[in-house]
Amino acid sequence: xxxxxxxxxxxxxxxxxxxxxxxxxxxxxxxxxxxxxxxxxxxxxxxxxxxxxxxxxxxxxxxxxxxxxxxxxxxxxxxxxxxxxxxxxxxxxxxxxxxxxxxxxxxxxxxxxxxxxxxxxxxxxxxxxxxxxxxxxxxxxxxxxxxxxxxxxxxxxxxxxxxxxxxxxxxxxxxxxxxxxxxxxxxxxxxxxxxxxxxxxxxxxxxxxxxxxxxxxxxxxxxxxxxxxxxxxxxxxxxxxxxxxxxxxxxxxxxxxxxxxxxxxxxxxxxxxxxxxxxxxxxxxxxxxxxxxxxxxxxxxxxxxxxxxxxxxxxxxxxxxxxxxxxxxxxxxxxxxxxxxxxxxxxx
DNA sequence: GTTGAGCGTT
Numbered sequence: 001x002x003x004x005x006x007x008x009x010x011x012x013x014x015x016x017x018x019x020x021x022x023x024x025x026x027x028x029x030x031x032x033x034x035x036x037x038x039x040x041x042x043x044x045x046x047x048x049x050x051x052x053x054x055x056x057x058x059x060x061x062x063x064x065x066x067x068x069x070x071x072x073x074x075x076x077x078x079x080x081x082x083x084x085x086x087x088x089x090x091x092x093x094x095x096x097x098x099x100x101x102x103x104x105x106x107x108x109x110x111x112x113x114x115x116x117x118x119x120x121x122x123x124x125x126x127x128x129x130x131x132x133x134x135x136x137x138x139x140x141x142x143x144x145x146x147x148x149x150x151x152x153x154x155x156x157x158x159x160x161x162x163x164x165x166x167x168x169x170x171x172x173x174x175x176x177x178x179x180x181x182x183x184x185x186x187x188x189x190x191x192x193x194x195x196x197x198x199x200x201x202x203x204x205x206x207x208x209x210x211x212x213x214x215x216x217x218x219x220x221x222x223x224x225x226x227x228x229x230x231x232x233x234x235x236x237x238x239x240x241x242x243x244x245x246x247x248x249x250x251x252x253x254x255x256x257x258x259x260x261x262x263x264x265x266x267x268x269x270x271x272x273x274x275x276x277x278x279x280x281x282x283x284x285x286x287x288x289x290x291x292x293x294x295x296x297x298x299x300x301x302x303x304x305x306x307x308x309x310x311x312x313x314x315x316x317x318x319x320x321x322x323x324x325x326x327x328x329x330x331x332x333x334x335x336x337x338x339x340x341x342x343x344x345x346x347x348x
Numbered sequence: 349g350t351t352g353a354g355c356g357t358t
Contacts, residue, residue: 018356020355020356022356047358057356085354085355089355093358094357102357266350269350293352295351308352310352340351
């Protein structure tokens with residue numbers, strides 16, 4: 001009978017597309033018209049911000065995988081919409097797993113990685129805690145997929161890098177161009193084996209006041225300590241969440257994490273060959289470097305010779321300015337200043 | 349070449 005003929009529709013993930021690089025003014029109807037020729041459209045949604053403005057992307061769901069694939073084949077990269085910065089993107093939408101990863105990425109950026117334990121559960125305690133527990137569950141689920149063994153090993157190697165050394169300073173390549181999800185700078189870098197600091201190219205990298213302190217003291221941090229110092233015990237969801245964050249942060253040492261006001265430095269006149277790793281090394285002696293980013297020309301992949309370093313406290317930032325501003329490298333002198341606040345000189 | 353890009357996943 002007919003009731004037995006009911007066929008379950010194909011899983012949504014197999015026929016749902018993410019469409020990127022739309023014009024900001026394109027409507028749902030515009031998108032429908034574009035995608036109609038390839039099949040029956042079941043759903044078409046433009047992603048919009050809170051103000052209703054298009055984010056320039058959309059989801060389009062077809063009745064079948066084949067239709068979706070056909071749309072990808074014909075439309076992806078086929079044209080550049082007015083106002084879009086590059087050609088149309090048509091691909092299968094993220095799976096749940098991929099979305100979880102994306103969220104971790106966002107969350108890491110928002111929370112930063114300063115002393116997770118200091119997160120206040122005060123006024124918003126219940127709410128915050130609920131969120132954290134929810135995230136903890138997500139992260140616990142994602143742990144296996146987030147860090148492959150190689151990434152974990154690379155992160156460990158990173159932590160063992162001793163302060164300044166030749167291979168770390170001049171031989172390490174700049175962050176490879178994008179296209180993989182490999183954390184920048186740590187995937188292929190060998191563990192530097194030369195421990196003696198040697199001036200290169202007129203650069204005498206002897207950081208002020210490392211006196212006697214084992215380098216590992218500075219290295220380990222990034223605000224991260226491998227273990228909470230005491231109870232190796234248990235998996236309460238919160239601890240799991242923290243663990244997740246720590247693993248994540250260790251795997252993405254140069255991800256953009258701005259520190260509090262007064263903790264972020266702008267550095268100019270960097271040597272051309274300096275990448276994120278070298279910048280990090282250079283400023284590690286002054287405190288916990290929570291991020292270090294050299295700006296790279298997208299087209300040429302060349303350093304633009306400026307970058308940013310963020311500490312977790314203003315004192316470290318000031319110490320770094322004191323010691324490194326005007327520091328001579330080759331024919332140039334470093335400029336090291338506090339970064340301009342993003343909303344500077346906004347008239348009000 | 350002078351201050352945190354881009355690509356945006358309900």
